[in-house]
Amino acid sequence: MHLDPITLNNGVTMPRLGFGVSGSRDTRAAVSEALAQGYRSIDTAAVYDNETAVGAALAGSGLPRADLFVTTKIWNVGRGRGGALRSARESLDRLGLDHVDLLLVHWPNDDLEPCLRTWEAMEQLLADGLTRAVGVSNFRPSHLRRLRGLGGTAPAVNQVELHPHHQQRELQQVHAALGIVTGAWSPLGRGAVLDEPVLRGIAERHGVTPAQVVLRWHLAQGTVAVPKSDSPERIAANRDLAGFALTGDELRAIAALDVPDGAGRIGPVPDRVDRIAA
Template identity: 45%
Template sequence: MTSAPLKKLNDGTQIPQLGLGVFQMDDDEAHRATLAAFEAGYRHVDTAAIYRNEVGVGRAIAESGLARDEIFVTTKLWNKAQGRDNAREGITRSLEKLGLDHVDLYLIHWPCPAAGTYVETWEQMIDFRSEGLTRSIGVSNFLPEHLDTILDETGITPSVNQIELHPTFQPDDLLNHCSDLGVVIESWSPLGQASDLEHPEILRIAEATGATPAQVIIRWHLGRGFVTIPKSTNPERIRANFEALNVTLNSEQMEAIDGISAGNRIGPDPATVEP
């Protein structure tokens, strides 16, 4: 069976570059989608406390028949659980819902700079890693100034920054900053919530390669070295997304997709998100 390439993080852990995202699924949908993903060959699933489907993901892991060390599990600490007093309760609750004694990657979901708690939260994340509650720690939706602040305050660099990233939204300043720091980029909304599937360049490349537009975009993410977590509840689409691993894009096609960035942000601005 085809397997996703592994990306080495700055702490030595390896993360499968292609995973399943379960945003906006309920427990039952997440359960079914995760099982379908495991059957298709995925070994990486990305959830979050705020998704309220960690129980469903955990059920799928338990029923999969796969050894724990074969599966890479990511979850995220929600904004209201930030802070020295709340973060431990947050990870404890997530582990209980997942039915696990540790996750592979734990992320701060948003910086929420107005709250002023992301640095002390990061200090707690460092402790969680030391205690074996998570193998790796990272952040989500952090801008360069947030990354610099936690690095200056703690000396510990995140392994991952999970950000909105798709062909028509490529925040180059942030991508370059993460590269300079040795932080792996993980793309959420990698297809632009399907809006990028109809872009003329994507359609042209799909026709030339015989791949679907979604497969072209996923292959572009992988070719750029990003970790990516396309979401679907449809088993056929879950399989088709995984088959992007078998698609080849040449340098001209990769550069063409690089060139269609248009600032089309879909999600909130990390600078202004509140708890």
């Protein structure tokens, strides 16, 4: 399985391992390095304020557009249909692209009408060929069920915080039932999980890094992971996942690292999205 692509619910294929750029210090340099190291999936967002740098790196790579998988995200809160359409087109302008491969609603909105209007915009963008697939980010089971209750296009991906300390098993079960691929942002828990003795022990046995162990764990679960780094060495190492596989006992040991009641979360709680500046 290694890095074979995963097929989304609309037939589009997506790399299982991508490169994230949230908080990148030098986005153009980091993306250029990632592309040189073999990454072909780049994950950005309007709110990261670095789509222009991502676009410059993509253009400078010389790689055919068909070989790349580009994800960006639009804000939902307070946007509505017109705002979402405008935001997506502005993202394309900054990226220098005529389409992205995956467009996500970045955060849920607990008001039904704005949510409906935003999702109508996503479906319009899909129909117009400005994105090849649409999905969501940070949606909880209640948000997903409400969105599916609207009918229409099913989200292809829900990208959420997911790492050994915050495994979101209930949410993953909902994804499986609805045919939604689980995407993981902060797949390494911002490094907080990497000092776990369990992970260090597994890494030593396989002659790899704890980060490589965690990313291999994501792949074993069928999760699409988007690690990020500004270090060329780590960018290369995070993609070097061939040559070892985790045993059943090792997978169970990592599963035991989940912190109960969501206490392992390091990012914002989706229900409190109104507290986040868009």
